[in-house]
Amino acid sequence: MTTNIAPQTSTAPAAGLKQTPAAPPTRRKNRNSEELGGSAGRRLLKHLVLIAFGIIMLYPLLWMLVSSLRPNDVIFREAGLWLTSFEVSNYTEGWNALQSPFGHYMINSMIVVIGSIIGNLVSCSMAAYAFARLKFRRRNLLFAIMLMTIMLPIHVIIVPQYIIFSELGWVNTFIPLVLPKLLATDAFFVFLMVQFIRGLPKELDEAARIDGCGHVRIFTRIILPLMMPALATTTIFTFIWTWNDFFSQLIYLTDPEMYTVPVALRSFVDSTATSSWGSMFAMSIVSLLPVFLVFLFGQKYLVKGIATTGIK
Amino acid sequence: MSALTEVSRLKKEPRGKKRKLTAAEKKEERVSYLFLAPWLVGLVLITIGPMAASLYLSFTDYNLLQPPEWTGLENYSRMFEDTRLQNSLGVTFLYVFVSVPLQLIAALALALILDRGMRGLSFYRSIYYLPSLLGGSVAIAVLWRQIFGTSGLINQLLALVGIEGMGWIADPSTALGTLMVLNVWTFGAPMVIFLAGLRQIPTMYYEAAAMDGASKVRQFTTITAPLLTPIIFFNLVLQIIGAFQSFTQAFVVSGGTGGPADSTMFFTLYLYQQGFGNFNMGYASAMAWLLLLIIAAFTFINFIASKWWVFYDD
Numbered sequence: 083m084t085t086n087i088a089p090q091t092s093t094a095p096a097a098g099l100k101q102t103p104a105a106p107p108t109r110r111k112n113r114n115s116e117e118l119g120g121s122a123g124r125r126l127l128k129h130l131v132l133i134a135f136g137i138i139m140l141y142p143l144l145w146m147l148v149s150s151l152r153p154n155d156v157i158f159r160e161a162g163l164w165l166t167s168f169e170v171s172n173y174t175e176g177w178n179a180l181q182s183p184f185g186h187y188m189i190n191s192m193i194v195v196i197g198s199i200i201g202n203l204v205s206c207s208m209a210a211y212a213f214a215r216l217k218f219r220r221r222n223l224l225f226a227i228m229l230m231t232i233m234l235p236i237h238v239i240i241v242p243q244y245i246i247f248s249e250l251g252w253v254n255t256f257i258p259l260v261l262p263k264l265l266a267t268d269a270f271f272v273f274l275m276v277q278f279i280r281g282l283p284k285e286l287d288e289a290a291r292i293d294g295c296g297h298v299r300i301f302t303r304i305i306l307p308l309m310m311p312a313l314a315t316t317t318i319f320t321f322i323w324t325w326n327d328f329f330s331q332l333i334y335l336t337d338p339e340m341y342t343v344p345v346a347l348r349s350f351v352d353s354t355a356t357s358s359w360g361s362m363f364a365m366s367i368v369s370l371l372p373v374f375l376v377f378l379f380g381q382k383y384l385v386k387g388i389a390t391t392g393i394k
Numbered sequence: 395m396s397a398l399t400e401v402s403r404l405k406k407e408p409r410g411k412k413r414k415l416t417a418a419e420k421k422e423e424r425v426s427y428l429f430l431a432p433w434l435v436g437l438v439l440i441t442i443g444p445m446a447a448s449l450y451l452s453f454t455d456y457n458l459l460q461p462p463e464w465t466g467l468e469n470y471s472r473m474f475e476d477t478r479l480q481n482s483l484g485v486t487f488l489y490v491f492v493s494v495p496l497q498l499i500a501a502l503a504l505a506l507i508l509d510r511g512m513r514g515l516s517f518y519r520s521i522y523y524l525p526s527l528l529g530g531s532v533a534i535a536v537l538w539r540q541i542f543g544t545s546g547l548i549n550q551l552l553a554l555v556g557i558e559g560m561g562w563i564a565d566p567s568t569a570l571g572t573l574m575v576l577n578v579w580t581f582g583a584p585m586v587i588f589l590a591g592l593r594q595i596p597t598m599y600y601e602a603a604a605m606d607g608a609s610k611v612r613q614f615t616t617i618t619a620p621l622l623t624p625i626i627f628f629n630l631v632l633q634i635i636g637a638f639q640s641f642t643q644a645f646v647v648s649g650g651t652g653g654p655a656d657s658t659m660f661f662t663l664y665l666y667q668q669g670f671g672n673f674n675m676g677y678a679s680a681m682a683w684l685l686l687l688i689i690a691a692f693t694f695i696n697f698i699a700s701k702w703w704v705f706y707d708d
Contacts (some may be wrong), residue, residue, distance in 0.1 A: 096677035099539040131516070132507070132656050139579070143528070145547055146537050157540075161550035162635065209433035216425035217419065228433070230439055235689060237665055237682035241675050242447035245458065265436025272433065297425045326531040328642040329662075333670055344532040348646055351536055358542055377527055381520060384527075385586055 150363035153205060157359050169360065173368070176361030180346055180353075184365055187346035188372075194259050194342055198324045199317050201263030202271050206310070206316065209266050210275030211301045215287060225276075231269045236329065244333060251373045254337040261329060263320070273315045274387065278312035280306060315387035318380040322373050343369045452680035455675045469680035479681070481656050481662040488572060489660065490637040492578040500581040505588035519589065523582035534576070535646030539563060542572040563647060566657035569619055573658060584629040590666075592618070593627035616659050620705040627704045631696050640691050641666070661685060 149157045153169050172303055206387045212218070247258040266272055283307065290300050306313075328344045335345050347369055350362060378385065415423065427434070452469055458666045473479050504522055508515055528534050542545040542562035549559025589639035599617045608616070640664040644652065651666070654658030666683070669678025 126513070128507070136518060139525060142537055142541055142547070158549070161547055161554065199545070204465075204622065206654075208429045208431075212426045212429035216422055216426040216429065218423045221426075224430070228439070230436070233635055233689070233693065234445075235635075235682070235685055236596035237449050237639070237662060238679075238686045239441060239444035241451060241669055241679050241682065242444035244670075245447075245675070246444070248458075261543070262436060262440045264432065265440055266433035267436045267440050274560060279662045283481045297422075297429070301429070322527055324527075328530075328532055328645070329666075332645075333666075343469055344642075351532075351646065352649060362536055363540075366536050369533045370531065372528055373531070374524075374627075377524060379460055381516075385519070385523075389424070390399075 104299055146363050147171045147367055150360060150367045152360060154358065154360045157363070159311060172360035172364040176350075176365040176368075179358070179365075180341075180350055184343075184346065184368060187341050187343045189310055190256075190340060190370075191342040191344075193322045194256050194302045194331070195321055196259035197256060199261040199320045202266070202268050202316055202320045203261055203313055204265035205264055205315065206268065206271040207275055207306065208301075209272045210279055211297075211305055213272070214279035215284075215300075215305070216297065220282050229267050230268070232273065240330070240333065245335070253334055254340045255334075256340075259324075260325075262295070268320070275309060275312050278309050282308055311383065311386065315383040316382070318376055319387055321376050325373055332367070401438060404687060414563075424611070425657075448679045448682055451676050452683050454676045456675040458675060459673075460641065462676065467675070470675065470684075471678050473684065475681070478659070479664060482652070482659045484660045485657065485659055486638060486640075489574060489640065491576040494633045494637050496574070496628070497578045497581045497633060498584055498626070500578060501584035501629070502588055502626070503624075504581070505585045505592060508585075509589060509592045512695055519582075519586065523586055524583035526580040529576060529580035532640055532642060532646050537645050538572060538643065539677060540558045542568075555702055563584060566655040567652075569648070569654055569657045573640075577637065577640070578642055585589040587629055588622070588625055591622055597622045623704045624706060627696070627700050631693055634692055634696070635689055638685065638692075 144163055145161070148163050148165055149160075150172055151165055151169050152160065153167070154170075156166075180187075209228075213221065213228070243258070244253075247253060252258050258265070264269075286304055286308075287300050291306055295303070328345065328348070331342050331345050332348070335341055338346075341349065347365060350365060402542045411556070418519045425696075430510075446703045451462060453464060454465055456462035508518055539546075543549075544561040544564060546562075547561065552559045560568070562572050566670075586588055595618065603613050603617060639662055644660045644663050647665070648663075650663075652663045661681070662685070665678050665681045668674045668681065700703055
């Protein structure tokens with residue numbers, strides 16, 4: 083049942099931005115022919131400028147990657163990207179430079195990331211279904227509150243939250259990092275999903291209602307399978323944000339055993355003299371790798387996601 | 395775009411008449427709250443409850459060990475004498491009002507260049523977008539520390555053209571600048587939003603204008619620019635809110651000190667030091683509320699000012 087509806091709906095709820103009927107494909111074509119009208123030389127020049135600018139943008143990253151394979155003394159001499167030797171020792175040294183091997187911190191990070199993803203997917207989609215499809219009193223008020231919490235700086239809640247969690251003995255556990263996600267506090271994902279569900283044809287729900295489906299069944303059997311793109315976007319952004327998140331992990335994780343990747347990396351920076359840039363770069367590369375992979379494979383959803391809600 | 399327009403749209407909706415609910419409506423209401431349950435619990439326990447507690451703590455002296463002691467407005471009046479706090483506000487404002495406009499200009503410029511239905515659009519978009527994903531990480535902050543260090547990459551490159559570099563991060567006059575560069579470097583996220591906005595402008599506008607003989611420049615000033623103002627506004631609000639809360643880069647680049655000479659002491663960094671370094675939880679709470687008020691004030695000003703320059707097509 084879902085397979086024959088999916089194609090038409092997958093493009094429809096590109097969400098937040100107004101859906102203008104002007105079909106993008108035709109416009110693309112027009113613009114292409116427009117571009118063809120310009121001289122080949124100018125086009126080439128434009129591409130050269132864009133590529134040059136792209137190289138400048140990515141140069142620091144490429145340089146870090148190359149430097150992570152260089153001996154320490156070369157890092158400070160060589161601004162280029164050519165490798166004369168291949169120093170893997172940075173990686174082995176960096177991996178074992180802290181109390182536990184770096185893999186331990188990556189596993190910790192993965193636990194937090196997976197917990198956060200599950201939490202966001204379950205709790206945000208439930209709230210989104212209620213806001214998008216159900217009628218209840220004070221819906222507008224609650225929806226407005228939900229939107230406002232998107233813009234709320236974490237600082238106005240972090241101090242009491244820390245006090246509560248430390249009273250409960252949860253400091254140096256992952257609970258303070260994951261529990262809020264199980265309670266849909268990442269409100270922009272609620273918003274993203276609301277926008278998506280609003281774009282799904284209502285007739286589907288109504289047909290299911292007539293067939294005797296309750297809301298729980300409509301949600302789990304019809305809406306959830308159709309909102310896979312929104313769930314994918316949520317998964318990817320939750321992954322990247324949680325993986326990169328530093329502030330709350332710094333506050334809640336003070337025991338080196340419980341360190342996640344960002345906190346471990348920071349303690350690495352503080353504990354080592356500047357002489358071991360090589361191994362620091364190596365571990366930085368290792369810590370960026372998961373985000374980079376997610377970027378490679380999830381680009382479509384990333385672009386859609388930020389176009390919708392403006393998240394980073 | 396939307397989160398902002400949503401809020402204003404909500405106000406316009408007419409209020410429903412008060413009447414008794416039917417049995418079916420009552421059932422739907424119960425189901426609704428079932429679906430909303432996790433979010434509502436979170437709202438009360440994770441957001442609103444701690445907010446209220448934070449407001450209360452901001453009027454107390456509290457160090458986690460002894461119970462909070464009510465001190466009235468003392469935390470707030472203390473801010474007027476706290477020159478480090480005032481400095482941190484100055485640093486943050488400077489950072490926000492220099493780096494956000496530069497970042498948005500870069501984002502808009504690149505979006506306009508890329509929009510011309512050109513070949514390789516998605517390739518360029520990916521390349522320019524990648525730094526936005528990585529920019530907030532500790533790893534990039536580590537990299538920045540090296541790049542702008544005394545014998546870092548920038549100085550090596552400068553040496554190639556015969557310019558003697560300096561310790562960009564060690565010098566209080568340039569340390570904040572390196573963080574601004576980092577923020578501008580992450581222009582990819584607003585750029586993607588601009589690109590999506592540009593796609594929403596109906597082609598027929600340009601076709602009609604071209605038929606009337608409007609030049610490319612005129613098409614930009616009379617079609618693209620006005621129709622893009624809601625997106626510019628959206629990006630502006632979002633990036634300002636985000637930049638006010640910047641923390642990681644300053645923390646890592648300065649080794650947690652906000653130095654040299656407090657030149658990278660963001661407000662959030664000072665808040666962290668007060669709250670989680672010195673355990674002045676009362677003062678940190680008061681600072682958090684000041685931050686909230688500042689962000690709310692700027693968002694409000696933005697909304698008011700938007701009436702004069704943001705153009706809505708509907």
